[in-house]
Amino acid sequence: MDTRISGLIAQIFLGLVNGSIYALLSVGLTVIFGLLRFVNFVHGAQYMVGAFLSYLLLVHFDVGFWLSLAISPLVVGAVSAIIERTMISRLYSIDHMYGLLFTLGLTLVVEGLFRYWFGSAGRAYVVPDMLTGVVNLGFMYFPRYRLFVVLASMVLCIGTWLLIEKTRAGSYLRAAHEGPQLLRTFGVNVPLLLTATYAFGAALAAVAGTLAAPIYQVGPFMGANIMVVVFAIVVIGGMGSIKGTIVASYLLGVAETITKIAFPQAASMAVFVIMAAILVFRPEGLFGRQA
Amino acid sequence: MAQMSDDIPLQIENLHAWYGESHVLHGLSLTVRKGETVALLGRNGVGKTTLMRSIVGIVPKRKGTLRIWGHDALATSAHHVARLGLGYVPEERGIYTSLTVYENLVLPPVLSARGMNTEELFELFPNLKERRNSLGGQLSGGEQQMLAIARILHAGASLILLDEPTEGLAPVIVQKIGDVIRLLKAKGISVLVAEQNLFFASKIADRFYLIDGGKATATFTRDEFKNSRDLIEANLGV
Numbered sequence: 326m327d328t329r330i331s332g333l334i335a336q337i338f339l340g341l342v343n344g345s346i347y348a349l350l351s352v353g354l355t356v357i358f359g360l361l362r363f364v365n366f367v368h369g370a371q372y373m374v375g376a377f378l379s380y381l382l383l384v385h386f387d388v389g390f391w392l393s394l395a396i397s398p399l400v401v402g403a404v405s406a407i408i409e410r411t412m413i414s415r416l417y418s419i420d421h422m423y424g425l426l427f428t429l430g431l432t433l434v435v436e437g438l439f440r441y442w443f444g445s446a447g448r449a450y451v452v453p454d455m456l457t458g459v460v461n462l463g464f465m466y467f468p469r470y471r472l473f474v475v476l477a478s479m480v481l482c483i484g485t486w487l488l489i490e491k492t493r494a495g496s497y498l499r500a501a502h503e504g505p506q507l508l509r510t511f512g513v514n515v516p517l518l519l520t521a522t523y524a525f526g527a528a529l530a531a532v533a534g535t536l537a538a539p540i541y542q543v544g545p546f547m548g549a550n551i552m553v554v555v556f557a558i559v560v561i562g563g564m565g566s567i568k569g570t571i572v573a574s575y576l577l578g579v580a581e582t583i584t585k586i587a588f589p590q591a592a593s594m595a596v597f598v599i600m601a602a603i604l605v606f607r608p609e610g611l612f613g614r615q616a
Numbered sequence: 617m618a619q620m621s622d623d624i625p626l627q628i629e630n631l632h633a634w635y636g637e638s639h640v641l642h643g644l645s646l647t648v649r650k651g652e653t654v655a656l657l658g659r660n661g662v663g664k665t666t667l668m669r670s671i672v673g674i675v676p677k678r679k680g681t682l683r684i685w686g687h688d689a690l691a692t693s694a695h696h697v698a699r700l701g702l703g704y705v706p707e708e709r710g711i712y713t714s715l716t717v718y719e720n721l722v723l724p725p726v727l728s729a730r731g732m733n734t735e736e737l738f739e740l741f742p743n744l745k746e747r748r749n750s751l752g753g754q755l756s757g758g759e760q761q762m763l764a765i766a767r768i769l770h771a772g773a774s775l776i777l778l779d780e781p782t783e784g785l786a787p788v789i790v791q792k793i794g795d796v797i798r799l800l801k802a803k804g805i806s807v808l809v810a811e812q813n814l815f816f817a818s819k820i821a822d823r824f825y826l827i828d829g830g831k832a833t834a835t836f837t838r839d840e841f842k843n844s845r846d847l848i849e850a851n852l853g854v
Contacts (some may be wrong), residue, residue, distance in 0.1 A: 390645035496719045500712045507710040510672040511771065512698030 335465045336582045342471045344578020345478030346537050350555045351570040352482050353529035359565045360502050360522045363424035368530050369548025370435040374533025375401050376538045379449050390453035397535045398528035405527035409520050439545035474536050482571045545567025557600040563613020621833040622686025625775040625806040627813040631680035634671040640666040643832035650710045653807040658827035664810040673697050696771045703773025708778045709764040713753030720752050732773025758789035762769040
């Protein structure tokens, strides 16, 4: 094969790795936005805490990657459920701006605490033994761990989409989005549904954090950095469209790495240029419904 | 004080309800007995819809006595009221536009073995069977009303509230809804229906309440209704 083409394919695959982390984060954000109708600004902190928990479990308790992949989302999900029940749920009936300010404030508190406890330097999380080395994909050698991240993310994102679009639990979520009051009169415990959804979105962020730990550095501001891109992706995909955010995440991950070779200085700008273009020509996003 | 009993599907005494600061129900009392179809008659804005919404718990600020099968419904949270056997078909029908017809039909959790299965319901409403995979938003007004009723039948409620079920519908569909209400009666289901169409109400109801100014001002049996038609029409401004 032409080396230039195989080089391009290699970049596309690397882009898919970033896209995988974006996808997990943006899907969680979209699920929460879709049902609770507020933007969860603390999502980045939930991702960071997920990564940190896994790191601390490994370093201090010798708990390996696979177990952390279960424990970390469970802990983050449970704590987030408590936060939703005791604090966020009080904000639904008032202006959405309060939800935004509250979660933004919570982010600053959580990030501040982690910086105070652990310093702002990034820490490395070693790739689990089972996933070290490379896999021969035929046209390129690809790190086994990164391939695992791409597959795990795709399974979780498509699973979430199927859960919401095709199952009975999902029909409750869609109905609760459209008309929560009537759904309650049918005997569905809507407040519990909101709490569970919030916890689920937060748990997805923690999964993303754990998966990202061996790729990026684990640090208090890892969430803040990535969320800037993730919010842009949610806008590009179309607020509230799960399918749209999944597709946009992978596309943008790839677009970012391709810009990195074609025009390195613009790499970190690419996402925002695309977002601006989308806002001008298709403000409802790639897959959004016209309001 | 009337006697409270758990054989009475719906017993309301001196009910007050508010929308924010506006006081809509002013001490309304009424009873729906087992197997009875009761019609609420009254002009727009007298509180019929507010009454329905108060019974299901959508109006949060309520005072007085509201018992469903003997249980204190005012002390029961909104999602538990349905489990007392209550089914509600709102005036706007409340079909979820992003769910398919089938998803709408099976959406409310089944409350009792009384619930009809989807086969029976598709037999009763063949239109819905044809459109089972369409989105709720694509249905006509009549189809939406059928679906709103079918979904409560699927849940198996023992007391059904119908808010203006015939409003804005073609005569042939109104007739179908009349048939369905008679079927509910045959199954022993109690029904409270708000209805502007006097002729339709006279065909389906066993008893009638005249609602005015947030209160029940008079009640008529079927026979009394026929004899007092002039009075009722004067009251409704027909």
